Amino acid sequence: MKDQAASLRSLVSAPSGLDKIQRSGRSSKILTIASGKGGVGKSNFTLNFALALQTLGRKVLVFDADIGMANIDVLMGTSSPYNLYHLLYRQKSIQEIIQLGANGLPYIAGGSGMKELFSLSDRDLEFFAEQVEMVAQEMDYVIFDTGAGLSRENMKFIGAADECMIITTPEPTSITDAYALVKVMHGQENATPFRMIVNRVENEQESEQVADKIAGVAKRFLQTDIPLLGYVSEDPNVVKAVKRQVPYSLAYPHSKASRDIQRLALRYLAEPAVNEAGTLTGIRGFMKKWLRKTT
Ligand SMILES: Nc1ncnc2c1ncn2[C@@H]1O[C@H](COP(=O)(O)OP(=O)(O)OP(=O)(O)O)[C@@H](O)[C@H]1O
């Protein structure tokens, strides 16, 4: 483990390594979508938010990092012949494991490779970092859709990102689980900034009430801010779209949920997350933070 960390650290700090590649291209922002409770709408949010950013002219890559049940494929009615596993075992290049989904949205299915990602050898992790870097320089955003809860894997994806969006619904169980997640992740060095999305709300006022509850407790007990980025309405078209295996923003572009996600994407671009001063962001920051706990 120590060797792996040392090697990657030199990769992220060497001017001839990632730095050189980074300067030659864009510096993509790495976003992780997370929730305390399962089934609150992360995967639907990830997909439709990514599509909304794409419509606004941004280059977005979605990475399905749900270890147990990969859903991004299913929500688009596509399937991936190759996933992270094929990359990690050098059977395919990163370009070959990127699939094009609805509206040509590029995505990577973690699949069976996700488990391997947490026990990579020194050389393999370096290879992975280089491959991801190659793609990230083409992108404005890389968005990780994670599974629910506080698994070691999710914490890694949250801790390494430039920003984490926490999805909750107005249900009390979802709210308390969202707070539990923030509490556990809070207090790390260069802590990932959090923003909240309230899904399945009756109206804007309900989203503000939910956000106030979480933000209030976080402020009081953790002295941290968790701003509300926006909300998505409860909308029967979401369920219909899931059944049709078409993202709701494409299947029902004028539905409430679609309008909400468009508004949310605009707001997201207008109000970028504030990272701690001096924090290394982008893929270099991601790899550096990824290694933080393995030393
Ligand atoms: N805005 C919404 N309006 C109505 N129903 C919704 C909305 N968002 C999500 N749902 C319902 O919730 C279900 C679960 O959504 P989704 O799969 O996106 O959740 P998830 O958080 O990714 O779940 P998991 O934790 O299992 O990964 C959807 O299939 C849909 O039926």
Ligand SMILES: [Mg+2]
């Ligand atoms: Mg999901």
